[in-house]
Amino acid sequence: MPLYHKLGNFPQKRHTQFEKPNGGFYYEQLFGTEGFHGHSSLSYHVHRPTQVKEILNSYSVEPKIAIGKNIKSLLFKGFELKPENDFLDSRKAMLVNKDCIIGLAAPKQSLRNYFYKNADADEMLFIHKGKGKLRTMLGNIPFEYGDYLIIPRGIIYQIEFDSSDSEQAKQTEENRLFYVESYSPFYTPKRYKNQSGQHLEHAPFCERDFILPNELETHDEKGDFLIKIKKEGMIHEVVYATHPFDVVGWDGYNFPYGFSIHNFEPITGRVHQPPPVHQTFETATFVVCSFCPRLYDYHPKAIPAPYNHSNIDSDEVLYYVDGDFMSRNNIEQGHITLHPKGIPHGPAPGAMERSIGHKETQELAVMVDTFRPLMVTEEAMGLDDGQYYKSWCE
Numbered sequence: 001m002p003l004y005h006k007l008g009n010f011p012q013k014r015h016t017q018f019e020k021p022n023g024g025f026y027y028e029q030l031f032g033t034e035g036f037h038g039h040s041s042l043s044y045h046v047h048r049p050t051q052v053k054e055i056l057n058s059y060s061v062e063p064k065i066a067i068g069k070n071i072k073s074l075l076f077k078g079f080e081l082k083p084e085n086d087f088l089d090s091r092k093a094m095l096v097n098k099d100c101i102i103g104l105a106a107p108k109q110s111l112r113n114y115f116y117k118n119a120d121a122d123e124m125l126f127i128h129k130g131k132g133k134l135r136t137m138l139g140n141i142p143f144e145y146g147d148y149l150i151i152p153r154g155i156i157y158q159i160e161f162d163s164s165d166s167e168q169a170k171q172t173e174e175n176r177l178f179y180v181e182s183y184s185p186f187y188t189p190k191r192y193k194n195q196s197g198q199h200l201e202h203a204p205f206c207e208r209d210f211i212l213p214n215e216l217e218t219h220d221e222k223g224d225f226l227i228k229i230k231k232e233g234m235i236h237e238v239v240y241a242t243h244p245f246d247v248v249g250w251d252g253y254n255f256p257y258g259f260s261i262h263n264f265e266p267i268t269g270r271v272h273q274p275p276p277v278h279q280t281f282e283t284a285t286f287v288v289c290s291f292c293p294r295l296y297d298y299h300p301k302a303i304p305a306p307y308n309h310s311n312i313d314s315d316e317v318l319y320y321v322d323g324d325f326m327s328r329n330n331i332e333q334g335h336i337t338l339h340p341k342g343i344p345h346g347p348a349p350g351a352m353e354r355s356i357g358h359k360e361t362q363e364l365a366v367m368v369d370t371f372r373p374l375m376v377t378e379e380a381m382g383l384d385d386g387q388y389y390k391s392w393c394e
Helices: 168-172 351-355
Strands: 005-008 027-032 040-045 052-060 065-067 074-077 092-096 100-105 111-118 122-129 132-136 139-143 147-151 156-161 176-182 222-231 234-242 247-252 257-260 279-282 286-291 315-322 335-339 364-370 375-377
Touching: 052 222, 100 364, 132 147, 139 147, 139 257, 147 279, 176 286
Parallel strands: 111 222
Antiparallel strands: 005 247, 027 040, 040 247, 052 234, 065 375, 074 335, 092 100, 092 375, 100 176, 111 156, 122 147, 122 176, 132 139, 132 156, 147 257, 222 234, 279 286, 286 364, 315 335, 315 364
């Protein structure tokens, strides 16, 4: 079965009366996907979750495309992205297609002055630098370096970054996120699970590794609560009449959760293993892989560096997190490489020979392979090194 979770109080029988202690009723909301067919949760609210008082500004956040049809391998220096105060303003789309948006964010401040909801896409936030708490209508999730946060579409949330008084300025400059917005849901790979959905013994992680929502906040407050809703490339500023975190209890299968890349257990072999062994998440249109510290191949003639391979069916995006990236030269933290479909790629000159005899790697990286080509944004080209496509020339 898929992962079931619950928090707070709710009636034993769904769609029945749930009375408040001092009279009146709590209001049930079905929070589901794919109509009434996909994963869903039932939440119970102090106030009706439908009370919109005003719709204020609406403005476009459509990415501006610099390269629509691309054949060039590119490298973007992610840490050169300038931090910005506002959480949403700091999010910059780098690569996009009809299925997803891949981007970077460097927010200086927590998201406290308003609430946010993505009405179109599930979000995957990878925490490269920073520590804090994801606050949601279905409970809170602590996060730190190396955590993936999976936030289903429609979840209302805020995000708080930790900082001590003495180090506040320094800490807030160091929040760095890699994110993916997906128009189809994130799941763990089917081949890791049995028929009822439980993770199998050969899976590189299991249900124990998920960081589930806890610390359910229940605010019984009326007033003006600003929610910024992303929908069809627009941000709509909507004022709700009650606090969006007014849930007293919920249960079900559709909720945000976390997973640490450090809990991914690499699959190794006598000879070099293909990228699917690193797969962590999948959608209908792309996969996400985690490259983690691991032992190298142990055949006596093994070549630890990956073999050259052709990108025929997918664009490959690598986000470099930490460690020594054995297969490439001159790669640093926060770099993003794009290897587009249609041309082969592989180790940098000298990397194959250099890898022979090495026993392990400490590299840490996130890979996104999309089944449709990616367009490159103007924001991305502002971080382009300009030379990467030539890096395989001897």
